[in-house]
Amino acid sequence: MGIPATTYNNLARPTGVTKRRSSPRRGSLKIRRTRSRDRFFWYSASDGVSRLVNSNNSIPEQVNNYSFAPSEFHHEAYPKTFPVGGVWPPQQIDDLVFATGSENTDCVGDTCYNGNICEDLDCTHTLAAWKAATSDWEKHFELRKTEHRGIGVYTRHAFRQGAILGWYAGELKTLASMDGSKSDYLMEIEIGDISPHTPLEPTPSIYIDGEHKGNWTRFINHSCAADCVFRIMRVGNTRIMAVEAIKDIPRGKELSVDYGEQYYGLTTKKRCACGVPECVERRRIRLEKAMERRKTAEKAMERRKTAEKAKRNGNIKRCRRVAPPILV
Incomplete structure (x- = not known):
């Protein structure tokens, strides 16, 4: 597929309370699985214009919305965390990602880029209003090429700890459909009731796939000293994965989240390149060096044991045994 003449600035545009409490109970604290940004890169055409494409030479569609195909859920079992008598297979977004459970008091309301939340369980906030509130993301963030980690997201102004910066949009997919x-x-x-008292393990869940359709949050890179976290919240009756600042973030800073040790860990195939002092890669290198020293020491010990054994046995005569002659 060829590269269209659309400039990056055009293709990157998406189409279209109360003060937060100090309690740490906000939303689900489970580490979310997200993937690296290294499959997307910048392409400079002969006209000198840089454009955003992926490894298939196609442009990822910038959308600030959920989308899904009901037919993909037709063969899926009715989730055990759903209330009895619910709609299945889902026909609308709220049939699939309706808010119930521990995030019920954490509504992002109808504004963004601040720490205000709504705790009214019967509020009238809607996903449509939230999409409108987050459609001007380019006033607050910009995408830039990084030296070693593909595309990154940088702030245009400062944000305070606790600010909600956006949400992870994309296509809703079943786990089975994305297998492999x-x-x-x-x-x-997770979908359905995710309250702490829910005794189900594992909790039914789906994927939000932002590879072909998604918003700017898919380009937030990993850091072992992250300044953001993905957290389950809601907007009205709809569950979302919100991006929350967990520390004050200055202007011009690259946003980051921690992908977790299942993605960048001491034994994973992928190697972290964030470079912070507490980077898992530094610990990994120290561990690898310690293991190498241990192997070297074990080999040296084995050689010493072999040499000592040879020394102890050095004066022992080991003549070839010959059968005695047979007398006739």
Whole structure:
């Protein structure tokens, strides 16, 4: 597929309370699975214009919305975390990602880029209003090429700790449909009742796939000293994966989240390149060096044991045994 003449600035545009409490109970604290950004890169055409494409030479569609195909859920079992008598297979977004459970008091309301939340269980906030509130993301963030980590998201102004910066949009997919997928933009989100008292393990979940359709949040890179976190919240009756600042973030800073040790860990195939002092890669290198020293020491010990054994046995005569002659 060829590269269209659309400039990056045009293709990157998406189409279209009360003060937060100090309690740490806000939303689900489970580490979310998300993937690296290394499958997308910048392409400079002969006309000198840089454009955003992926490894298939196609442009990822910038959308600030959920989308899904009901037919993909037709063969899925009715989730055990759903109330009895619910709609299945889902026909609308709220049939699939309706808000119930521990995030019920954490509505992002109808504004963004601040720490205000709504705790009214019967509020009238809607996903449509939230999409409108987050459609001007380019006033607050910009995408830039990084030196070693593909595309990154940088702030245009400062944000305070606790501010909600956006949400992870994309296509809602079943886990089975993405089995074996090499997509680097999958975000897992639980569906149904995710209250702490729910005794189900594992909790039914789906993927938000942002590879072909998604918003700017899919380009937030990993850091072992992250300044953001993906957290389950709601907007009215709809569950979302919100991006929350967990520390004050200055202007011009690259946003980051921690992908978790299942993605960048001490034994994973992928190697972290964030470079912060507490980077898991530094610990990994120290561990690898310690293991190498241990192997070297074990080999040296084995050689010493072999040499000592040879020394102890050095004066022992080991003549060839010959059968005695047979007398006739």
